[in-house]
Amino acid sequence: MMADAASRDEDVILAVRNLSIALPGKDGPALLVDDVSFDVRAHEVFGIVGESGSGKSLTMLAVLGLLPPPLRMVSGSVKLRGRELSGLSFEEMRSIRGKSMAIVFQDPMTTLNPVLRVGAQIGEAVQLHNPGMSKQDVRNRVIELLTLVGIPNPQQRYRQYPNEFSGGMRQRVVIAMAMANEPDLLIADEPTTALDVTIQAQVMRVLAEVRRRTGAAMVLITHDLGLVAETAERMAVMYGGRMMEQAPAHALFNDPAHPYTAGLIASLPRVDREVRELFSIPGFVPDSAHRPGGCVFHPRCGLANDRAICRERRPEVAATSPGRSVACHFNDETAPWRAAQERAMERPVEARAPSVADDSEPILRVVDLRKEFQIGFSLFGFGRKLPALRDVSFDLIKGRTLSVVGESGCGKSTLARVLLRLLEATGGDVFINGEPFMQMSGPLLRARRRNLQVVFQDPYSSLDPRMTIHEVVAEPLRIHGRYDAKRVDDLLAHVGMPPQTGRRRPSELSGGQRQRVAIARSLALNPDILILDEAVSALDVSIQAQIINLLKSLQAEFGLTYIFISHNLSVVRHISDDVIVMYLGHIVEHGPVRRVFETPAHPYTQALLSSIPHPQSGEESRRKRIILTGDLPNPLAPPTGCAFRTRCFRAAAECERHEPALTARTGADHLSACHFAGQTATARAPGDEG
Amino acid sequence: MMRMDLGTKLMVSLLAIMIAFMIVTPFLPFYDPYGQNLAGSLVPIGGASFDGRLYLLGSDTLGRDILSRLALAGQVSTLIGLGAVSVSLVVGVFLGLVAGYFRGPLEAAIMGLADLQLSIPRVLLLIAVSAIVGPSVANLALLLGLTSWVSYGRVARGMTLSLREREFVLSARTQGATAAWNIRKHLLPNVLPQMLIVASYEFGQIVVMEASLSYLGLGVQPPLPSWGMMVSEGQSYLALAPHLAILPSIALFIMVAGLQFLSQAFTSEGDVTGAPQRTP
Numbered sequence: 001m002m003a004d005a006a007s008r009d010e011d012v013i014l015a016v017r018n019l020s021i022a023l024p025g026k027d028g029p030a031l032l033v034d035d036v037s038f039d040v041r042a043h044e045v046f047g048i049v050g051e052s053g054s055g056k057s058l059t060m061l062a063v064l065g066l067l068p069p070p071l072r073m074v075s076g077s078v079k080l081r082g083r084e085l086s087g088l089s090f091e092e093m094r095s096i097r098g099k100s101m102a103i104v105f106q107d108p109m110t111t112l113n114p115v116l117r118v119g120a121q122i123g124e125a126v127q128l129h130n131p132g133m134s135k136q137d138v139r140n141r142v143i144e145l146l147t148l149v150g151i152p153n154p155q156q157r158y159r160q161y162p163n164e165f166s167g168g169m170r171q172r173v174v175i176a177m178a179m180a181n182e183p184d185l186l187i188a189d190e191p192t193t194a195l196d197v198t199i200q201a202q203v204m205r206v207l208a209e210v211r212r213r214t215g216a217a218m219v220l221i222t223h224d225l226g227l228v229a230e231t232a233e234r235m236a237v238m239y240g241g242r243m244m245e246q247a248p249a250h251a252l253f254n255d256p257a258h259p260y261t262a263g264l265i266a267s268l269p270r271v272d273r274e275v276r277e278l279f280s281i282p283g284f285v286p287d288s289a290h291r292p293g294g295c296v297f298h299p300r301c302g303l304a305n306d307r308a309i310c311r312e313r314r315p316e317v318a319a320t321s322p323g324r325s326v327a328c329h330f331n332d333e334t335a336p337w338r339a340a341q342e343r344a345m346e347r348p349v350e351a352r353a354p355s356v357a358d359d360s361e362p363i364l365r366v367v368d369l370r371k372e373f374q375i376g377f378s379l380f381g382f383g384r385k386l387p388a389l390r391d392v393s394f395d396l397i398k399g400r401t402l403s404v405v406g407e408s409g410c411g412k413s414t415l416a417r418v419l420l421r422l423l424e425a426t427g428g429d430v431f432i433n434g435e436p437f438m439q440m441s442g443p444l445l446r447a448r449r450r451n452l453q454v455v456f457q458d459p460y461s462s463l464d465p466r467m468t469i470h471e472v473v474a475e476p477l478r479i480h481g482r483y484d485a486k487r488v489d490d491l492l493a494h495v496g497m498p499p500q501t502g503r504r505r506p507s508e509l510s511g512g513q514r515q516r517v518a519i520a521r522s523l524a525l526n527p528d529i530l531i532l533d534e535a536v537s538a539l540d541v542s543i544q545a546q547i548i549n550l551l552k553s554l555q556a557e558f559g560l561t562y563i564f565i566s567h568n569l570s571v572v573r574h575i576s577d578d579v580i581v582m583y584l585g586h587i588v589e590h591g592p593v594r595r596v597f598e599t600p601a602h603p604y605t606q607a608l609l610s611s612i613p614h615p616q617s618g619e620e621s622r623r624k625r626i627i628l629t630g631d632l633p634n635p636l637a638p639p640t641g642c643a644f645r646t647r648c649f650r651a652a653a654e655c656e657r658h659e660p661a662l663t664a665r666t667g668a669d670h671l672s673a674c675h676f677a678g679q680t681a682t683a684r685a686p687g688d689e690g
Numbered sequence: 691m692m693r694m695d696l697g698t699k700l701m702v703s704l705l706a707i708m709i710a711f712m713i714v715t716p717f718l719p720f721y722d723p724y725g726q727n728l729a730g731s732l733v734p735i736g737g738a739s740f741d742g743r744l745y746l747l748g749s750d751t752l753g754r755d756i757l758s759r760l761a762l763a764g765q766v767s768t769l770i771g772l773g774a775v776s777v778s779l780v781v782g783v784f785l786g787l788v789a790g791y792f793r794g795p796l797e798a799a800i801m802g803l804a805d806l807q808l809s810i811p812r813v814l815l816l817i818a819v820s821a822i823v824g825p826s827v828a829n830l831a832l833l834l835g836l837t838s839w840v841s842y843g844r845v846a847r848g849m850t851l852s853l854r855e856r857e858f859v860l861s862a863r864t865q866g867a868t869a870a871w872n873i874r875k876h877l878l879p880n881v882l883p884q885m886l887i888v889a890s891y892e893f894g895q896i897v898v899m900e901a902s903l904s905y906l907g908l909g910v911q912p913p914l915p916s917w918g919m920m921v922s923e924g925q926s927y928l929a930l931a932p933h934l935a936i937l938p939s940i941a942l943f944i945m946v947a948g949l950q951f952l953s954q955a956f957t958s959e960g961d962v963t964g965a966p967q968r969t970p
């Protein structure tokens with residue numbers, strides 16, 4: 001077999017063959033990973049992408065011998081440099097882990113021991129495989145490692161505890177631990193998912209740097225197609241526990257052979273083009289116990305056309321050209337099908353009619369809104385004040401979508417909560433339809449709250465687990481004594497759910513379905529404004545596209561005004577009319593979406609935008625990236641002058657003395673807060689006023 | 691249905707048998723629990739009196755049948771327990787929800803009260819108060835209830851603190867729900883299952899507490915029996931007729947231990963906070 005020849009090859013570090021993982025259950029074991037094979041070659045980055053439940057993480061846990069019971073590897077072989085790993089004892093595996101292969105998990109907080117000093121933890125990792133090393137040598141090695149991953153002041157940092165590190169710095173420590181013994185293979189499982197985009201870029205660069213120095217190969221497991229496209233040389237796509245497609249990364253993005261891959265790529269909103277509607281894969285990811293027979297993807301496949309063979313026979317993974325393989329009966333039809341989809345989507349977007357009444361009163365007017373949190377109390381009532389929102393002002397016209405972007409800690413979620421009056425503002429005014437909302441109280445406030453509704457991020461926590469779906473959607477109506485069963489059914493129908501769903505409970509629904517229910521509930525009171533607080537961020541890519549399309553069609557149907565809070569810039573580009581960029585509680589840029597994305601005025605916006613991966617362009621976009629140095633400054637002691645100056649690549653003496661005001665610096669409707677607004681650092685064509 | 695290990699099954703079935711026995715005994719042709727028989731005092735288990743009457747579990751100093759007295763005492767103890775548990779559950783859950791939902795000075799006041807109450811030994815408090823209001827079954831239940839709300843209050847407040855920040859509560863607020871609405875519709879139903887677990891544990895505590903009060907003569911008043919009182923009466927005859935004190939002690943043990951096991955089985959059922967199991 002060709003595969004066997006490959007695994008003997010010197011070049012292959014990790015060879016996985018026909019790996020299956022089962023979960024024993026009442027009605028027989030369920031295969032969570034089903035017959036998966038792949039090779040990882042020396043020095044390369046091999047990406048594995050998949051949505052939740054695809055089995056991508058389990059596969060690598062099995063490779064590491066870390067499958068949590070009762071999961072079991074039921075068949076297959078895992079060879080590291082030709083040595084069979086399956087069947088090794090725990091002790092033997094432990095000597096391999098950390099030495100020949102190491103793992104970096106998503107959450108550095110669970111990897112690091114909170115009560116041990118960082119230096120000691122890395123020292124342990126060093127000593128584990130070098131028992132004879134002297135104390136001084138271990139210490140020197142640890143400091144060398146901390147320097148390697150770019151931690152400033154390693155001598156001092158050595159003695160600190162993990163909680164004294166920011167998220168990005170912690171992840172660097174974890175990488176330092178993983179690299180302690182210069183493993184041949186580094187397994188990174190969603191290494192940057194918990195981090196902000198600018199920090200994500202830093203961590204990815206550190207990973208690239210340590211790999212360059214040590215020559216380690218890396219398996220990058222992620223749900224983020226953009227990230228993997230930029231980093232990996234070859235990649236694999238998994239779905240429903242099976243391998244769908246393997247190919248060089250560039251080829252896979254530009255010419256996907258599997259309809260699932262093609263669908264995933266098409267469902268990603270892109271910064272570089274506008275489409276009216278995103279492609280979305282219908283249906284939802286099946287859970288492992290109820291996977292369809294035949295081709296696992298057939299109920300959702302746009303190519304299957306109800307053909308019997310897709311339902312009945314499982315497609316085997318077959319090589320289509322050297323280095324590429326795909327598991328689909330009709331993979332030669334993928335390209336034409338995809339082209340047809342592209343044509344349908346690429347219909348030009350009619351320039352959004354500057355909505356019904358452009359010059360009328362704005363539906364929402366926010367004036368100098370401030371919010372300070374009181375941090376810590378002493379006996380005498382002195383606490384420190386943490387400013388979360390500083391003089392935030394903007395207007396919003398009916399029927400438009402305003403996005404608020406920024407990294408965690410920038411104040412965007414506080415803004416949502418203050419607007420919703422879940423938190424009380426410290427100062428400033430908010431007018432909804434001209435009425436002062438912040439001064440209202442009691443019954444008047446309760447009545448007016450209906451104007452402003454919200455959909456939260458977490459679909460698991462936004463529905464009361466003890467209510468039926470019908471009761472969930474009926475709740476706002478009941479609060480106002482206007483319950484009407486038919487109206488509830490209508491609302492469910494609007495979000496694409498049959499009325500029978502009403503009898504089910506939240507725990508029976510998938511994440512995407514719950515988010516639909518949350519949207520139906522938010523519409524029950526006919527709000528004018530809907531705040532979408534990271535409303536699609538927790539969803540899988542294929543489901544995210546469905547919900548975005550739903551939101552857009554609901555907006556058109558009901559004339560809704562959206563405030564879309566998100567850290568995902570590609571989605572923001574797709575959905576919004578206007579964008580606000582926030583940093584440390586300030587608005588640093590505000591303007592129409594095209595202007596902000598095509599000619600960003602503020603250095604922070606420029607850096608954010610340059611961090612968006614472009615799956616299709618690969619190499620090219622990597623070169624243009626601006627990587628910000630450092631972390632968010634301590635919000636309790638913000639920098640003087642411009643708040644961004646500690647991380648700004650264009651900071652000058654002026655920036656320290658004067659705080660730049662938010663004014664129109666690069667066009668009447670394009671506000672920014674930077675003394676040097678509009679000077680481009682990137683290779684973007686300037687002056688493209690679109 | 692929940693899974694139980696062997697020990698739990700054993701204790702819970704013993705408890706069930708005992709409860710069944712307490713309920714049916716008055717309807718069976720046993721002796722009157724108050725009926726004295728001077729010819730048959732201190733009959734041992736399974737023994738007969740001088741006038742030829744058979745006592746299955748023996749008799750006490752006044753010749754009263756232990757079997758029927760145990761059943762009656764059990765009813766009294768259970769009744770007091772149920773009454774006290776209901777009082778403390780209602781008071782504790784209410785105060786806990788209010789403290790957790792409104793925060794601020796109200797919370798400080800309620801939790802301060804709880805700390806104050808915990809700092810005074812419960813028995814001492816009970817002795818002082820029952821000496822003033824006088825012992826009766828209703829007073830006893832009320833007193834025991836009012837002094838044991840703290841565990842409900844604390845757990846309910848703790849859960850409320852996290853539940854009030856959950857998105858379904860926040861979104862109800864943005865829809866114009868009042869505090870009363872949120873407490874009734876979202877907090878109470880999510881807190882209640884956990885409260886029943888606390889209750890099953892507290893029930894045992896209360897039965898023991900009632901026993902110690904009765905033992906001190908401050909609880910149930912004779913001739914009405916309670917298990918605690920029977921133990922206290924039997925103690926003087928420990929050498930002569932040990933079953934007088936031992937039998938009610940066993941009954942007490944079965945009740946407390948059975949409930950303890952039951953509440954543990956409930957707890958290990960998982961889903962205590964009402965948090966949904968996340969699918970991976």
Ligand code: SF4
Nearest residue numbers: 295298301310328329
């Ligand atoms: S085998 Fe059939 S169902 Fe599966 S991906 Fe190919 S066309 Fe679609």
Ligand code: SF4
Nearest residue numbers: 642645648655674675
């Ligand atoms: S004002 Fe200065 S520090 Fe601030 S963003 Fe502009 S250039 Fe950078």
